[in-house]
Amino acid sequence: MSWFTDWAAYLPQMLVGLRMSLYIAFVSVVLGYPLGLVLGLTVNSKNFAARAISLAIVEIGRGAPALVILYIFYYGLPKFGISMEAVTAACVGLVWNAAAYASEIMRAGFQSVDRGQLEASNALGLSRRDTFVRIIMPQGIRSAIPGLMGLAIQMFQGTSLAFAITVPELMKAADEIGGRNFNYLETFMLAGLCYAAITLPATWITVFFEKRMKRAYA
């Protein structure tokens, strides 16, 4: 049998896994980015407790490998009586990871806004909240968008780690098929193509947006 014939046989199981990978990536981004925005703001808070907690969340989320976080959530927390389903644990772990990175991207975006605009807002008597919501955030988020889109692609790729905590996603589907027939090369090649089918168009969209935004700023 040729690779293509084998791939046709593997594809249905792979697509079920791909759907799960997309679901986890979607949850990570949809919940992780707003949480990242909150963390990006509280990291600079004047309140020491809020600042310290946010900083700890961000630094652990960025510093610890996502796989370690997933293992802790799924295999570690039950020791303390907290037991989650594998998919829930994967979502929680990757939301944390996404939030930590997104917070830094957004913070960098906010800081890229010209300081003169802040001074102008002060001169106009705008409140701190109005200055942030009307002046800083729209421009900061705009410059953070390419980074956030890139992060979304990384999060999708990162869903492959959920395989280690028994989530039936794409990588696990490939591993199951490979374990049955020992054709690991052709199985993982197909898994790679499935990932690429999502990440390549997503990368092109990111590049397109970057170009559009450069033109808008020009």
Add this chain to the structure above:
Amino acid sequence: MNTHRLKTIGALSAAAMTVAVSITACGGPTSASNASCTPKHSGIQTVTPGKLTVGVIDIPPYSSYNSGNPTGVDISIVSKIAKDECLAVSFEQASYADAIQSIGGNSIDLAVGSIAVTATREKVVDFSASIYVESMGVTTRIGATTVAEVEKAGGKVGTVEGYNEIADLKKIFGDRLITYPSSVELKADFDNGRLVASFDAYGVSATEYKGVDGVTVALGTAKPDPRISALTRPPEDGFPLTKDNTSLKQALDDGITSQHQDGTIGKLLTGAGLTDALGNVSKTQYVSP
């Protein structure tokens, strides 16, 4: 002065790194062969002449890399064969996936770690003669000894990816069945209380839960469930090796047969806390579908 010192530290670090990388690149522990030794078979082809390179999958008590000091039933069998063939042995840590790729890519000669001989796998690699029968263990905290009893008890059950019985277990348990990358994760989740039962290789579970109160490990083949073909006709395990390496296959086959006949394999199994009945393989190798 400081710059000079930093340069010195940098140079020493680079040298240390180079040495470390070189040592790592040389692979795992190697036992030397004897130059005056007469091999039982001549002209055995190996990846590195005079050396048998073995991928070790962690699945105690069958094989464990054990931080560079491999132990286990399979390790003892392979080491004896290598000694009889006057070959040095080099052990390298491996997983199921990379061991098979490494055999195909001629990086290692064979892999050890309770690997069932199946018709599908034989399309990719050759297998040595059968070493022992692979029997599934039924591990529970509720005293269940059969799959049917576990089925009635309800709750989630787990097994390890790549095992032959997965398809049949899936039919019985459906979404209640969770598959794990290895026995380590399966045990972690069983210990966490997520699983009512764990279906792992009997040898693995018997070792893991030896002397643990409240946990029962039953031999799946003792009261075989007719719905699981791997229990009614359990698979036999062999060493996967490079396809068409007939000289190595012959040496392995003869070595294993001889160790069956002189009782070595039986003793190794009982020494590992298992029953020597697992060593009763069929005369003509049984290849699972």
